[in-house]
Amino acid sequence: MLYLLMILQFIMALAVVGEAGLKLILASAVSVFFIYIWAYTSAPKGRYHPLEREQMPWFYDGIATMARKAGIRMPKIYLLEDYIPTAYSFKDTLVFSLGLFEVLGEEEMLAVAAHEIGHIKNGDTKIFPIIAYSRYLMVVMTAIVTLFAKNSLTALGAITLYVLYEISRAEYLKKREFEADHAALGLLDVPMSLKYALEELKYYEDLRTHVKTNTLPSIEPGIERKQGAPIIETHPSYDERILKIILEINRGLQNKLQ
Secondary structure, three states, X not given: XXXXXXXXXXXXXXXXXHHHHHHHHHHHHHHHHHHHHHHHHOOOOOOEEEOOHHHOHHHHHHHHHHHHHHOOOOOEEEEEOOOOOOEEEEOOEEEEXXXXXXXXXXXXXXXXXXXXXXXXXXXXXXXXXXXXXXXXXXXXXXXHHHHHOXXXXXXXXXXXXXXXXXXXXXHHHHHXXXXXXXXXXXXXXXXXXXXXXXXXXXXXXXXXXXXXXXXXXXXXXXXXXXXXXXXOXXXXXXXXXXXXXXXXXXXXXXXXXX
């Protein structure tokens, strides 16, 4: 659906500006491609530190076991100097903030790692960057049609295609998060630990939001990471994920009893 919408926008751009538009779109596509290659081949720098086994054997070995179970090679593991709990994956690499270890116990940390391994197993670390950079191309094509359209109906059509693209992109990314959770449940010795991890993270975020909005002026709000609420959510909520996890675990238990 995403690529179909991009193709339709491309055709509309060609119809509006012709050969000049084609050259601009191709130039944008080449630029996006080289940015993607640069980002994909670059190693993390700055506050990222590689995790060695002797630093945290329980965590390193747990990830190694789950990677073998998932049928992928051992991922690189980095620790991020950030007090805000976060974890993500890219290429064959897992990143965990130091703040995450302050909030979660060992089983919950391994559950978070299992989710990120699920992303690698499902190919999301290759797909997500393509979607992210393709979005810039979609913005360029929408801008071309909107700026050079000879009538408001054509401009409205371009904007409509872009809105549909954003909605489709968000739904696709949400679906991939659920699928990463599904993969994680198959990797964990204690599947319910993923539910516990999400509950802890939800509690932390709710608490942090409450503190930010109700305390007297202090240094704390100033050092928080600034995050504006997106117009279209690309991640399912904690509650949605927790509900799906509970239902899937219950289905698994019922199948074993039958």
